[in-house]
Amino acid sequence: MNKIGVLTSGGDAPGMNAAIRAVVRTGISKGMEVIGIEKGYEGLLNGLFRPMNAHSVSGIIDDGGTILRTARSMEFKTPEGQAKAAKRIEDTGIDGLVVIGGDGSYRGALAIHETCGVKVIGIPGTIDNDINGTEYTIGFDTAVNTALESIDKIRDTAASHDRIFVVEVMGRLNGSIAMEVAIAGGAEAVLIPEFKHDMIKLCRNIEAWRSRGKMSCIIIVAEGAARGSDIAATITQVTGIETRLSVLGHVQRGGSPSAKDRSLATHFGYYAVDLLAQGKTNLMVGMLGGCIHASPLEDVIAGGRSVDTSVLNVVDVMAT
Numbered sequence: 001m002n003k004i005g006v007l008t009s010g011g012d013a014p015g016m017n018a019a020i021r022a023v024v025r026t027g028i029s030k031g032m033e034v035i036g037i038e039k040g041y042e043g044l045l046n047g048l049f050r051p052m053n054a055h056s057v058s059g060i061i062d063d064g065g066t067i068l069r070t071a072r073s074m075e076f077k078t079p080e081g082q083a084k085a086a087k088r089i090e091d092t093g094i095d096g097l098v099v100i101g102g103d104g105s106y107r108g109a110l111a112i113h114e115t116c117g118v119k120v121i122g123i124p125g126t127i128d129n130d131i132n133g134t135e136y137t138i139g140f141d142t143a144v145n146t147a148l149e150s151i152d153k154i155r156d157t158a159a160s161h162d163r164i165f166v167v168e169v170m171g172r173l174n175g176s177i178a179m180e181v182a183i184a185g186g187a188e189a190v191l192i193p194e195f196k197h198d199m200i201k202l203c204r205n206i207e208a209w210r211s212r213g214k215m216s217c218i219i220i221v222a223e224g225a226a227r228g229s230d231i232a233a234t235i236t237q238v239t240g241i242e243t244r245l246s247v248l249g250h251v252q253r254g255g256s257p258s259a260k261d262r263s264l265a266t267h268f269g270y271y272a273v274d275l276l277a278q279g280k281t282n283l284m285v286g287m288l289g290g291c292i293h294a295s296p297l298e299d300v301i302a303g304g305r306s307v308d309t310s311v312l313n314v315v316d317v318m319a320t
């Protein structure tokens with residue numbers, strides 16, 4: 001393995017820069033040339049290549065976003081797009097590719113491997129923590145802490161006004177962020193896409209808590225479970241209690257990565273290049289049982305990581 005490429009793809013996540021740094025420095029330590037590919041698969045198609053050296057990744061371990069930038073490329077999903085990307089890879093002499101992103105990005109990695117044989121290794125980078133084969137994705141911990149900081153502040157104003165607050169967090173298909181912030185933020189309820197919610201039960205609970213003296217509540221809603229605005233409107237309509245909505249949105253994707261995300265990203269980046277150096281392909285590095293582990297990309301994309309819905313009971317018990 002002489003020349004490797006690295007790209008970030010899909011939604012950005014805090015810690016992607018730390019992963020790029022680890023890939024570049026590990027590659028260099030093994031005598032490889034490292035090429036940064038800008039804007040994910042879009043940059044691969046269009047030849048947005050940037051030779052990287054140890055200095056090009058100086059001072060980025062604590063930066064949010066991704067210095068390589070990212071994109072969602074429709075053209076790359078087509079056979080013509082993949083053929084164009086494969087030609088770029090062959091022309092540049094890249095024989096290994098590290099893809100930092102989510103499961104969509106791994107589908108792309110497998111497609112490009114099929115087309116031109118380049119060896120591909122995935123690193124899980126998404127705030128959603130929804131990837132099979134790893135207990136943590138890069139960015140999840142930071143996103144949870146960012147959301148938590150806001151929720152703690154919202155609780156202050158909710159308590160001052162005896163109000164119900166609905167807080168919408170990210171997670172279109174997965175309730176990981178919602179469940180983690182609900183537990184850590186002491187929320188009274190959490191609605192996730194994986195579990196059908198019962199609005200009447202929730203409203204009755206809010207009334208019961210109020211009759212016992214709990215005058216304010218935080219209800220966390222994952223964006224894929226329902227629209228926060230609909231949940232807030234229903235609560236007001238059914239209970240008559242003043243309810244406000246706060247949609248946290250893309251703030252959850254930014255900011256300096258937490259210690260956990262920086263460390264995870266560094267280990268993942270190191271291990272990904274090590275696998276390429278061993279001639280391995282079609283694998284994703286992940287963390288399982290506290291250990292770094294490689295899983296076949298085919299298994300990883302076979303289905304999203306399921307959430308542990310028993311956590312919902314813990315939220316219920318804490319709310320009483």
Ligand code: ADP
Binds near residue numbers: 011071074109126
């Ligand atoms: P994530 O990697 O976070 O899941 P996306 O699903 O948006 O994000 O995927 C990122 C990019 O990966 C897409 O814009 C597309 O270029 C590529 N991709 C996604 N799905 C496929 C697929 N089935 N085949 C080839 N490329 C894909």
Ligand code: F6P
Binds near residue numbers: 126127171172253
């Ligand atoms: O996959 C990460 C994520 O932030 C999801 O939680 C969210 O649903 C989505 O990306 C938002 O995507 P976009 O960048 O297109 O707004």
